[in-house]
Amino acid sequence: MAITVVGSVAYDSVETPSGRYDRKLAGAATYFALAASFFTDVRVIAVVGEDFGPEQEAVFKARNIDTRGIEHTAGKSFFWEGSYLEDLNEAKTHNTELNVFASFDPKLPDAYRDSEFLFLANIDPVLQRRVREQMPGVKLVAGDTMNYWIKDHKPALLQMLKGLDVLLINDTETRMLGGDKNLVKASRAVMEMGPRILVVKHGEYGATLFFGSAESSGSKTFKAPAFPLEEVVDPTGAGDSFAGGFFGYLASQPELTPGTFRRAMFYGSVMGSFACERFGTERLEQLTRAKIDERFNLFRELTHLD
Amino acid sequence: MAITVVGSVAYDSVETPSGRYDRKLAGAATYFALAASFFTDVRVIAVVGEDFGPEQEAVFKARNIDTRGIEHTAGKSFFWEGSYLEDLNEAKTHNTELNVFASFDPKLPDAYRDSEFLFLANIDPVLQRRVREQMPGVKLVAGDTMNYWIKDHKPALLQMLKGLDVLLINDTETRMLGGDKNLVKASRAVMEMGPRILVVKHGEYGATLFFGSAESSGSKTFKAPAFPLEEVVDPTGAGDSFAGGFFGYLASQPELTPGTFRRAMFYGSVMGSFACERFGTERLEQLTRAKIDERFNLFRELTHLD
Numbered sequence: 001m002a003i004t005v006v007g008s009v010a011y012d013s014v015e016t017p018s019g020r021y022d023r024k025l026a027g028a029a030t031y032f033a034l035a036a037s038f039f040t041d042v043r044v045i046a047v048v049g050e051d052f053g054p055e056q057e058a059v060f061k062a063r064n065i066d067t068r069g070i071e072h073t074a075g076k077s078f079f080w081e082g083s084y085l086e087d088l089n090e091a092k093t094h095n096t097e098l099n100v101f102a103s104f105d106p107k108l109p110d111a112y113r114d115s116e117f118l119f120l121a122n123i124d125p126v127l128q129r130r131v132r133e134q135m136p137g138v139k140l141v142a143g144d145t146m147n148y149w150i151k152d153h154k155p156a157l158l159q160m161l162k163g164l165d166v167l168l169i170n171d172t173e174t175r176m177l178g179g180d181k182n183l184v185k186a187s188r189a190v191m192e193m194g195p196r197i198l199v200v201k202h203g204e205y206g207a208t209l210f211f212g213s214a215e216s217s218g219s220k221t222f223k224a225p226a227f228p229l230e231e232v233v234d235p236t237g238a239g240d241s242f243a244g245g246f247f248g249y250l251a252s253q254p255e256l257t258p259g260t261f262r263r264a265m266f267y268g269s270v271m272g273s274f275a276c277e278r279f280g281t282e283r284l285e286q287l288t289r290a291k292i293d294e295r296f297n298l299f300r301e302l303t304h305l306d
Numbered sequence: 307m308a309i310t311v312v313g314s315v316a317y318d319s320v321e322t323p324s325g326r327y328d329r330k331l332a333g334a335a336t337y338f339a340l341a342a343s344f345f346t347d348v349r350v351i352a353v354v355g356e357d358f359g360p361e362q363e364a365v366f367k368a369r370n371i372d373t374r375g376i377e378h379t380a381g382k383s384f385f386w387e388g389s390y391l392e393d394l395n396e397a398k399t400h401n402t403e404l405n406v407f408a409s410f411d412p413k414l415p416d417a418y419r420d421s422e423f424l425f426l427a428n429i430d431p432v433l434q435r436r437v438r439e440q441m442p443g444v445k446l447v448a449g450d451t452m453n454y455w456i457k458d459h460k461p462a463l464l465q466m467l468k469g470l471d472v473l474l475i476n477d478t479e480t481r482m483l484g485g486d487k488n489l490v491k492a493s494r495a496v497m498e499m500g501p502r503i504l505v506v507k508h509g510e511y512g513a514t515l516f517f518g519s520a521e522s523s524g525s526k527t528f529k530a531p532a533f534p535l536e537e538v539v540d541p542t543g544a545g546d547s548f549a550g551g552f553f554g555y556l557a558s559q560p561e562l563t564p565g566t567f568r569r570a571m572f573y574g575s576v577m578g579s580f581a582c583e584r585f586g587t588e589r590l591e592q593l594t595r596a597k598i599d600e601r602f603n604l605f606r607e608l609t610h611l612d
Binding site: 017088182202204205206222223230231232259263302303304305 | 394510531
């Protein structure tokens with residue numbers, strides 16, 4: 001089943017201990033779409049400037065991603081500059097230019113309306129909600145957010161959360177949003193805000209899925225490991241790639257059972273680990289489904305007793 | 307098969323967000339011995355002062371732990387005072403009194419000589435090595451250390467590491483000892499110092515086992531989760547309890563296969579999680595093997611796909 005994703009298609013300049021690059025194609029929706037495209041059809045809603053040309057378009061086309069919802073407008077695309085020199089788990093932002101994103105008003109192309117899965121990547125919760133409201137009949141809605149919206153846009157964020165089935169955020173965001181240092185308690189508080197399933201991403205330590213009471217008769221949590229990488233070349237987009245693998249796998253399955261969610265967690269971790277292996281979207285652009293399934297099996301071996 | 311453990315039997319005063327206690331029985335060898343005692347026979351080598359009486363002795367006796375190697379001497383037992391108010395993953399030390407430990411010269415009772423497993427808990431690497439040399443024919447030797455020895459006693463530590471089969475340390479210690487920010491690379495560097503198996507403890511994120519090249523034909527790593535606890539009452543002794551569960555299980559098995567080590571990792575995590583549930587050694591003192599196996603199965607459910 002098709003996924004519609006709304007979020008940033010952008011340019012990044014990034015420095016990591018392994019090197020640096022300038023103004024490469026990036027953005028949450030880009031990473032998400034590339035990762036999810038190995039599992040199902042993906043349709044993107046975003047806005048780009050005049051700097052987004054045929055070369056960038058080709059990256060999406062090569063993965064069969066529908067770009068009709070990417071609006072082209074005068075000006076420059078969203079731009080982010082950051083580094084991971086001290087700590088590979090946490091980006092230091094040097095510069096953010098909203099550019100064309102400042103006046104983004106996401107519009108749903110008619111061709112996207114039959115999407116059964118919707119992913120609201122990390123953007124202004126007001127915009128996330130606007131897209132959500134255009135797709136009332138969708139089967140599953142997942143979304144992401146960040147500390148900035150939790151701190152300074154809480155009311156809008158709380159409104160948005162009511163429309164989510166699944167929220168994917170990291171440890172710090174979970175503790176901040178849930179108002180508790182204990183991750184289990186914070187997670188429960190977050191799930192009372194709307195999402196019945198919460199995925200907490202731990203960076204190099206993997207991720208934990210918390211099921212709401214209705215979702216699972218057995219265990220209420222599930223843990224996926226992160227792949228022990230010898231070199232994290234560039235962690236940019238790892239979280240969005242996790243979300244793409246997770247949600248892409250879910251959308252590819254006929255039924256959403258607890259087992260489907262467990263396997264989706266593993267596929268999320270797999271895609272996040274691939275994203276870190278090269279700069280920017282490089283590794284995702286060159287992947288194959290066979291490589292993905294091979295690593296999925298390695299993950300199983302890495303965690304399973306027998 | 308019996309385990310001999312050398313390390314501290316001590317008193318702790320601890321403050322956590324859940325409360326505080328003063329001068330309760332503690333120490334690495336105590337936590338290790340209690341945890342391991344659910345799997346096999348345990349024999350302790352330590353030194354205590356006049357403050358160690360029948361009440362403390364009874365804690366060991368109740369778990370059938372051999373205390374003939376605990377030397378009683380004039381003065382006070384080792385004492386540690388610390389808190390976990392800011393961060394449950396990291397203790398803040400307020401006071402350390404070596405007391406009778408300052409002149410500890412560990413002696414192996416004859417009755418311990420047939421122990422096939424030896425655990426060198428975190429003490430001066432010179433003492434660890436002295437015990438190691440008294441047991442040349444032992445089947446498996448594991449040990450622990452800490453930042454203090456890595457920073458200021460490196461030559462003695464490196465000598466000690468040559469006599470270890472398994473080293474159990476945390477993330478920070480692995481990076482410091484291995485001299486690399488990347489955990490996989492740091493682990494490999496550490497394993498070149500002696501131990502052919504390395505267990506890296508990640509606190510609330512579980513633990514990773516790295517196999518040396520000879521140890522496993524398949525995966526070179528294995529991940530055990532930590533139990534998602536709603537309240538970490540007191541993390542003191544969690545790492546030592548992990549070691550006790552891990553090593554205790556290994557000692558109880560007829561063969562040391564990669565599968566044995568994988569299950570040992572889970573038992574380590576199980577015992578670490580129990581230790582955190584109450585103050586001091588309280589939870590370990592009241593446990594049963596049935597409760598332990600019940601949680602072991604929960605851990606499997608928490609991580610396994612099917």
